[in-house]
Amino acid sequence: xxxxxxxxxxxxxxxxxxxxxxxxxxxxxxxxxxxxxxxxxxxxxxxxxxxxxxxxxxxxxxxxxxxxxxxxxxxxxxxxxxxxxxxxxxxxxxxxxxxxxxxxxxxxxxxxxxxxxxxxxxxxxxxxxxxxxxxxxxxxxxxxxxxxxxxxxxxxxxxxxxxxxxxxxxxxxxxxxxxxxxxxxxxxxxxxxxxxxxxxxxxxxxxxxxxxxxxxxxxxxxxxxxxxxxxxxxxxxxxxxxxxxxxxxxxxxxxxxxxxxxxxxxxxxxxxxxxxxxxxxxxxxxxxxxxxxxxxxxxxxxxxxxxxxxxxxxxxxxxxxxxxxxxxxxxxxxxxxxxxxxxxxxxxxxxxxxxxxxxxxxxxxxxxxxxxxxxxxxxxxxxxxxxxxxxxxxxxxxxxxxxxxxxxxxxxxxxxxxxxxxxxxxxxxxxxxxxxxxxxxxxxxxxxxxxxxxxxxxxxxxxxxxxxxxxxxxxxxxxxxxxxxxxxxxxxxxxxxxxxxxxxxxxxxxxxxxxxxxxxxxxxxxxxxxxxxxxxxxxxxxxxxxxxxxxxxxxxxxxxxxxxxxxxxxxxxxxxxxxxxxxxxxxxxxxxxxxxxxxxxxxxxxxxxxxxxxxxxxxxxxxxxxxxxxxxxxxxxxxxxxxx
Amino acid sequence: xxxxxxxxxxxxxxxxxxxxxxxxxxxxxxxxxxxxxxxxxxxxxxxxxxxxxxxxxxxxxxxxxxxxxxxxxxxxxxxxxxxxxxxxxxxxxxxxxxxx
Numbered sequence: 209x210x211x212x213x214x215x216x217x218x219x220x221x222x223x224x225x226x227x228x229x230x231x232x233x234x235x236x237x238x239x240x241x242x243x244x245x246x247x248x249x250x251x252x253x254x255x256x257x258x259x260x261x262x263x264x265x266x267x268x269x270x271x272x273x274x275x276x277x278x279x280x281x282x283x284x285x286x287x288x289x290x291x292x293x294x295x296x297x298x299x300x301x302x303x304x305x306x307x308x309x310x311x312x313x314x315x316x317x318x319x320x321x322x323x324x325x326x327x328x329x330x331x332x333x334x335x336x337x338x339x340x341x342x343x344x345x346x347x348x349x350x351x352x353x354x355x356x357x358x359x360x361x362x363x364x365x366x367x368x369x370x371x372x373x374x375x376x377x378x379x380x381x382x383x384x385x386x387x388x389x390x391x392x393x394x395x396x397x398x399x400x401x402x403x404x405x406x407x408x409x410x411x412x413x414x415x416x417x418x419x420x421x422x423x424x425x426x427x428x429x430x431x432x433x434x435x436x437x438x439x440x441x442x443x444x445x446x447x448x449x450x451x452x453x454x455x456x457x458x459x460x461x462x463x464x465x466x467x468x469x470x471x472x473x474x475x476x477x478x479x480x481x482x483x484x485x486x487x488x489x490x491x492x493x494x495x496x497x498x499x500x501x502x503x504x505x506x507x508x509x510x511x512x513x514x515x516x517x518x519x520x521x522x523x524x525x526x527x528x529x530x531x532x533x534x535x536x537x538x539x540x541x542x543x544x545x546x547x548x549x550x551x552x553x554x555x556x557x558x559x560x561x562x563x564x565x566x567x568x569x570x571x572x573x574x575x576x577x578x579x580x581x582x583x584x585x586x587x588x589x590x591x592x593x594x595x596x597x598x599x600x601x602x603x604x605x606x607x608x609x610x611x612x613x614x615x616x617x618x619x620x621x622x623x624x625x626x627x628x629x630x631x632x633x634x635x636x637x638x639x640x641x642x643x644x645x646x647x648x649x650x651x652x653x654x655x656x657x658x659x660x661x662x663x664x665x666x667x668x669x670x671x672x673x674x675x676x677x678x679x680x681x682x683x684x685x686x687x688x689x690x691x692x693x694x695x696x697x698x699x700x701x702x703x704x705x706x707x708x709x710x711x712x713x714x715x716x717x718x719x720x721x722x723x724x725x726x727x728x729x730x731x732x733x734x735x736x737x738x739x740x741x742x743x744x745x746x747x748x749x750x751x752x753x754x755x756x757x758x759x760x761x762x763x764x765x766x767x768x769x770x771x772x773x774x775x776x777x778x779x780x781x782x783x784x785x786x787x788x789x790x791x792x793x794x795x796x797x798x799x800x801x802x803x804x805x806x807x808x809x810x811x812x813x814x815x816x817x818x819x820x821x822x823x824x825x826x827x828x829x830x831x832x833x834x835x836x837x838x839x840x841x842x843x844x845x846x847x848x849x850x851x852x
Numbered sequence: 853x854x855x856x857x858x859x860x861x862x863x864x865x866x867x868x869x870x871x872x873x874x875x876x877x878x879x880x881x882x883x884x885x886x887x888x889x890x891x892x893x894x895x896x897x898x899x900x901x902x903x904x905x906x907x908x909x910x911x912x913x914x915x916x917x918x919x920x921x922x923x924x925x926x927x928x929x930x931x932x933x934x935x936x937x938x939x940x941x942x943x944x945x946x947x948x949x950x951x952x
Contacts, residue, residue, distance in 0.1 A: 210872075210873050210905050212904055217857065223904065226895050274888075391919065594914070601918070616939055
């Protein structure tokens with residue numbers, strides 16, 4: 209008996225909502241720093257702010273213990289040039305990553321491909337993420353092979369027991385990526401937050417930022433939210449806020465059953481909440497026109513990590529149906545952990561399939577690996593990297609034994625995903641060297657800033673943003689929130705529960721996604737993009753007023769839809785503003801076909817001023833000299849890396 | 853044969869069973885209800901019983917429920933049929949499938 213209909217059949221009635229309903233109650237919290245989002249970036253921001261002696265409240269839509277992209281786990285601490293075994297200088301490595309982010313470990317190619325990177329976040333990451341990792345160890349996170357399980361593995365240093373991954377380190381040229389036991393991280397971070405007295409508000413969705421006098425573009429003085437189990441309304445008053453929410457994976461996804469959430473990057477919690485509330489508060493965003501490919505599971509593609517050849521399957525030779533080696537990267541030491549063949553390499557493989565050189569299906573040849581490397585990949589990497597732990601567990605239960613069995617690679621069998629099913633790209637808030645957004649009182653950490661990086665990026669920028677926000681609140685006065693702004697927001701949030709019929713969140717989501725698929729997909733023109741804005745406006749004016757939610761959970765999903773809608777409007781406006789095509793942005797305008805013309809090699813920014821869209825631009829290296837600017841603002845910082 | 857009550861139910865959303873509880877091991881502690889990122893479960897109205905799967909269509913197979921469970925075997929993963937993996941025995945060449 210596990211499904212609701214089982215209960216119905218047992219008792220003859222639908223089970224009641226299991227939590228008390230408190231729609232009419234309001235709870236006000238006064239804090240120095242409000243951290244919005246309790247994922248990796250948020251936890252680190254909260255810990256670092258609390259260690260700097262200020263009062264911290266952290267709000268999380270799920271439970272902080274396992275929430276966020278890094279909640280289930282993590283196997284790579286990717287950019288750690290300050291570690292004792294590193295063969296590169298942190299400042300040099302930061303520069304290299306910014307100029308050549310995709311294959312930083314490969315020999316330089318000239319000219320370097322155009323990069324839309326984040327020099328500020330990357331510099332912080334390269335200087336501070338080894339310190340961050342060591343602090344994590346003090347909290348109880350496992351970062352080295354202390355139990356001597358993998359003695360003899362390539363990349364393991366017996367003195368420190370650190371285990372290096374080949375990623376970005378061809379033939380050990382850099383040693384910048386450390387293998388970690390990431391399933392231990394989130395519980396350790398939550399415990400540390402609690403130990404430091406951070407007030408954690410789990411199962412609360414933040415819905416809006418409050419600004420001084422309720423004015424768009426003014427200082428951020430707090431936020432509103434509601435409990436997604438009991439519906440209680442929350443008002444947070446703060447001297448500074450750190451936005452550490454997630455990106456958006458659902459904007460182009462049409463429904464939950466055909467191609468739903470059961471695949472790696474597409475947890476429903478990633479709905480662009482943070483970008484949406486920051487936009488409405490008047491914050492500046494950039495790279496919003498960029499999109500990525502959709503890794504979609506059910507019905508269309510296999511779950512990411514479900515077959516060999518995906519990330520984390522390191523040092524695993526791909527072979528064809530008859531055991532012939534494929535020219536597919538080993539994802540190992542010779543190729544610096546490259547995960548995919550080059551475009552030319554892929555064409556060769558496809559041609560080989562067509563002319564019979566390579567027979568489908570392809571497999572990952574686990575049995576051919578030395579025992580120790582096989583254990584590292586199967587037990588450590590796949591055991592620790594987020595959702596992959598389920599895969600190793602459930603496959604083993606079903607009889608899979610990596611010493612005997614080759615695991616099928618589904619990537620070429622299932623073909624490419626449809627181009628109109630995509631994810632939002634690297635768009636996010638612009639930041640300065642304090643990781644402050646364009647709004648006073650609002651700091652940004654992790655994936656919420658533009659061109660953000662991985663887990664260790666979220667951790668180190670969270671830690672940095674918390675530190676800077678704490679310094680800010682020590683010299684700023686009390687905040688005053690606008691009651692009118694709260695009242696308006698409360699009316700907006702509770703509107704769907706006043707109705708019991710109309711359009712539900714799934715239908716509205718599908719409507720928004722359809723508009724994005726039609727008007728902002730593979731082929732873009734000014735005409736289509738403007739039609740997209742009209743379509744979203746129609747949804748806003750006609751269908752949103754019919755949105756209904758039967759319980760606080762569905763209310764959360766409904767409000768997330770409104771975030772998706774706003775996010776779509778930002779993307780369309782940013783897409784209209786870039787009047788050129790761009791390969792790194794995966795952005796192609798039929799009416800502006802020239803790809804990456806030099807005049808357009810710049811950040812396009814968008815923001816709201818008096819509710820009108822205002823576009824701007826910034827040079828690609830607007831952060832200036834990374835080393836100089838970092839050092840100028842962090843003179844008191846003490847860490848492992850002492851510089852040359 | 854006693855006639856079972858037949859209800860007028862809508863189609864059940866798919867996939868409907870992202871996990872399977874073992875009622876002999878699960879003691880209804882609801883740890884999985886708490887750690888799930890998206891509230892797939894609610895506590896069972898009957899104390900001590902496995903949670904109820906209320907939102908299976910929102911499951912993203914993050915696995916925190918299974919991996920964080922304090923009682924091994926109380927909850928196990930159940931891939932939808934179309935997501936079951938294939939593998940091959942190197943010695944015999946036989947292709948096998950996750951058909952547990």
